[in-house]
Amino acid sequence: MKSEVKIPQATTKRLPLYYRFLQNFANEGQERVSSQQLSEAMKIDSATIRRDFSYFGALGKKGYGYDVKHLLAFFSETLDQAEPSKVALIGVGNLGSALLKYNFQKNHNTHIVVAFDSKAPIEGKLVSNIPVYPPELLEEKYQEYGAEMAILTVSPRSAQMMADRLAAIEAKGILNFTPERIHVPERMQVLNIDLSVELQALIYLIRNQEE
């Protein structure tokens, strides 16, 4: 991004989604798209879409909408992952194992390259073809495998300690699946995914609508 404007995190998180939906429109041969069409396809209200796009300097024209090719080129450049992203996974429990198997096959250039688990032998073992080492080798193996960021699927009580160790080896970001809110230096990025909170939010939405 060459822009100086600070883009809100909520907008940033929608960017890969916009990209995916625009690709669908392009595949269908559509040359332009309105915020209403995107809104219906994505289930995001159109005012939000227009505001998001304005952050990227993409301004639709009234009665015309957005140029699909132009937007795609812009998003593709923005999301460009030409340089492969290598990810370490910490905590091979139920969720960690599932993520190892899943391994983000749809993200062409992004893969989990190494994992850590307290039950792994010191010489390492393979899970879904990914080497898993005990946590005492975190610093050594994280760097040896060239990981840039980490997925945290440890127990909540280990979350901050692992975040501190990741900060010390200059990890660039953490995808945090634990319910703990972790504290990291400002230069690091953290995204939180708390599955219990998501389920509670769904229940709340349902109950809220029932009344």
Added chain:
Amino acid sequence: MKSEVKIPQATTKRLPLYYRFLQNFANEGQERVSSQQLSEAMKIDSATIRRDFSYFGALGKKGYGYDVKHLLAFFSETLDQAEPSKVALIGVGNLGSALLKYNFQKNHNTHIVVAFDSKAPIEGKLVSNIPVYPPELLEEKYQEYGAEMAILTVSPRSAQMMADRLAAIEAKGILNFTPERIHVPERMQVLNIDLSVELQALIYLIRNQEE
């Protein structure tokens, strides 16, 4: 919620988080809390917190902040799950199996009670102590087990078809882990969690900061 104001979905999703953090403050014996303190603890900017709270009719006082007990009572009432929520899980692949094992143990009243998978035998089998049936029994078993909502962890190509079948039996909501955006009747609630998008967003945040 007795309020007539329509609360944005993003705000709704933060509600269980607010509840958890306020409990922490209460446990530490704190009687009041400022939006700044919540902001630092939760890593959400304080303007967002003040706006969210205003939707709930909770107005902090300048130089005093919010009354912790009062807020807790309000959120507790709002999130009240006295009536247990029973959830069906559809698609026992890697992620589905992990969710069955995890089974939201921290949500006291919410559990996966039944699951469906195309590889399950017609008489059902137990996975992590939860009965799993083939999809042709969805309508029958969903109702037999009293499920109210569903978690979708099927392949993307089955997502809409399953959503349609859930709509037909009046499911109240779907927690959608597939990358498909599903279409449902307006009375149904959908929350989407796309793990690839989350990872791409993290990478984007990192790259965006590097420049």
